[in-house]
Amino acid sequence: MIxxxxxxxxxxxxxxxxxxxLAFSADEAGAALDAFQAHPAIREAILFSTxxxxxxxxxxxxxxxxxxxxxxxxxxxxxxxxxxxxxxxxTHEGDQAVRHIFRVAASxxxxxxxxxxxxxxxxxxxxxxxxxxxxxxILNRLLHKTFSxxxxxxxxTGIGDHAVSISYAAIELGRKIFGTLEGKKVLLIGAxxxxxxxxxxxxxxxxxxxxxxxxxxxxGVGLAKxxxxxxxxxxxxxxxxxxxxxxxxxxxxxxxxxxxxxxxGSMRGRKNRPLFFIDIAVPRDIDxxxxxxxxxxxxxIDDLKGVxxxxxxxxxxxxxxxxxxxxxxxxxxxxxxxxxxxxxTIVALRSKMDAIATAEIRKTCHTSLNHLSDPDHAxxxxxxxxxxxxxxxxxxxxxxxxxxxGDHKSLYLDITRxxxxxxx
Numbered sequence: 063m064i065x066x067x068x069x070x071x072x073x074x075x076x077x078x079x080x081x082x083x084l085a086f087s088a089d090e091a092g093a094a095l096d097a098f099q100a101h102p103a104i105r106e107a108i109l110f111s112t113x114x115x116x117x118x119x120x121x122x123x124x125x126x127x128x129x130x131x132x133x134x135x136x137x138x139x140x141x142x143x144x145x146x147x148x149x150x151x152x153t154h155e156g157d158q159a160v161r162h163i164f165r166v167a168a169s170x171x172x173x174x175x176x177x178x179x180x181x182x183x184x185x186x187x188x189x190x191x192x193x194x195x196x197x198x199x200i201l202n203r204l205l206h207k208t209f210s211x212x213x214x215x216x217x218x219t220g221i222g223d224h225a226v227s228i229s230y231a232a233i234e235l236g237r238k239i240f241g242t243l244e245g246k247k248v249l250l251i252g253a254x255x256x257x258x259x260x261x262x263x264x265x266x267x268x269x270x271x272x273x274x275x276x277x278x279x280x281x282g283v284g285l286a287k288x289x290x291x292x293x294x295x296x297x298x299x300x301x302x303x304x305x306x307x308x309x310x311x312x313x314x315x316x317x318x319x320x321x322x323x324x325x326x327g328s329m330r331g332r333k334n335r336p337l338f339f340i341d342i343a344v345p346r347d348i349d350x351x352x353x354x355x356x357x358x359x360x361x362x363i364d365d366l367k368g369v370x371x372x373x374x375x376x377x378x379x380x381x382x383x384x385x386x387x388x389x390x391x392x393x394x395x396x397x398x399x400x401x402x403x404x405x406x407t408i409v410a411l412r413s414k415m416d417a418i419a420t421a422e423i424r425k426t427c428h429t430s431l432n433h434l435s436d437p438d439h440a441x442x443x444x445x446x447x448x449x450x451x452x453x454x455x456x457x458x459x460x461x462x463x464x465x466x467x468g469d470h471k472s473l474y475l476d477i478t479r480x481x482x483x484x485x486x
Contacts, residue, residue, distance in 0.1 A: 069117070246307040326355060427439055
C-alpha cells in the first residue's frame with residue numbers, strides 16, 4: 063500500500079523567524095524536490111512554501127522512513143539541525159493528509175480564512191513538481207481533486223464574499239455608497255502601503271482619474287506614474303476636492319490634512335455628489351466632523367476594523383459548510399486511492415486471461431481453422447476480447463469498488479492472486 067503523507071509547519075506552529083529560515087525559493091524548490099525523491103522511501107513529492115507555511119506532500123510505502131527522510135533533507139538543504147525545527151512540525155497521513163491539503167487550498171487553514179492567494183501558490187508548487195516529474199499518478203489525481211474542491215467551496219459557500227483586509231473593506235464601503243465605482247475620480251494623499259493597496263483595488267473596479275498628493279512632490283510623481291495618474295501639490299488639495307469622489311489618506315502628519323471647513327466650501331460646487339473619505343492614517347488625517355456634512359462620508363481605520371470583524375464572523379460560519387464539502391471529497395478520494403491498490407492485480411489477471419486466449423487462438427487457427435481468412439481470424443480475436451471483458455467485468459468491479467474495501471481488501475486481493483496463480 064502506498065500511503066499519502068504530509069509534513070510541515072505553518073503560522074500556527076512556527077514563528078516567522080523559523081518559517082523564514084526554512085522557506086524555499088522557486089529555484090530552491092526544484093532542487094529540494096530532487097533531493098526528496100532521491101530517497102527510496104519517497105515515491106512522489108510536492109513542496110509548498112509560502113510566507114505562512116512550508117509543507118511537503120509525499121507518497122511512500124514506508125511512512126515513518128519517508129518522514130525521517132524529509133526531515134533530514136530539509137536539515138541538509140537549509141543547514142539547520144533537525145532539533146531546531148522538529149518541534150514545530152506536524153505530520154498527517156492518509157485521510158488526514160488529504161483533508162489538510164483540501165482545507166489549505168480552500169483557504170480554511172489560512173491566517174485569514176477565505177483569502178484567495180493560497181490556491182494560486184499551490185498551483186505554482188504543483189506546476190514545479192510536474193516539471194520536475196516528482197508528482198505521479200497518486201498526487202496528480204490528488205491535486206486535481208484539490209483544485210476542484212477549492213473551486214466548489216468558492217462557488218457553493220460565501221467564504222470569500224466579505225472583505226477581511228483594511229484596503230478591501232474600504233473599497234466595499236465605497237461600492238455601497240456609490241453603487242458602482244466605475245469612472246469615479248480618486249485622490250490619494252500620502253504613500254502608505256494600505257492606501258496604495260486600496261488604489262489597486264479601485265483600479266480593478268475601473269475607477270476614472272487618479273490624483274496623488276504627497277509631502278515630497280517627486281515621490282508623488284513616481285507614485286502617480288505607477289497608477290497612470292497625475293501628481294498634485296498638497297496646496298492643491300482643496301481645489302481637488304471639487305472634482306474627486308474618493309479620497310484615500312495615509313500620511314504621517316500629526317494634524318488633520320483635510321478639515322471640515324475645507325470640505326464644506328467644496329460641497330457647494332459638487333451639486334450633491336457624494337464625497338467618500340478613507341482615512342487609514344494613525345493619527346487620523348481627516349477631520350471626523352466632516353462626516354456630519356450632507357453627502358460626506360468619513361471612515362477611519364477603526365470603522366474598517368469593525369466591518370472586518372463582522373465579515374470574519376460571516377466567513378467562519380461559511381467555513382462550516384466548506385468543511386462538509388471537504389469531508390465528502392476526502393471520502394471520494396479515499397475510495398479512488400484504495401482502488402489503486404487493486405489495479406496491479408486486475409492488470410495481472412487481465413494479462414493472464416489475454417495470454418491464455420491468445421495462445422489457444424493461435425494453436426486452433428494454425429491447425430483446424432487454418433483455412434479461415436484474415437478477417438475471420440480478426441473476428442475470432444474480437445469475440446475473444448469481448449468474452450474476456452464480460453468474464454472479468456464483475457470481478458474487476460468487486461476488486462476496485464465497494465466489494466473490496468476495509469479490512470478484507472488485502473485478503474480478497476491475496477485470494478485472487480493465489481486462485482489464478484498470478485505470482486508464478
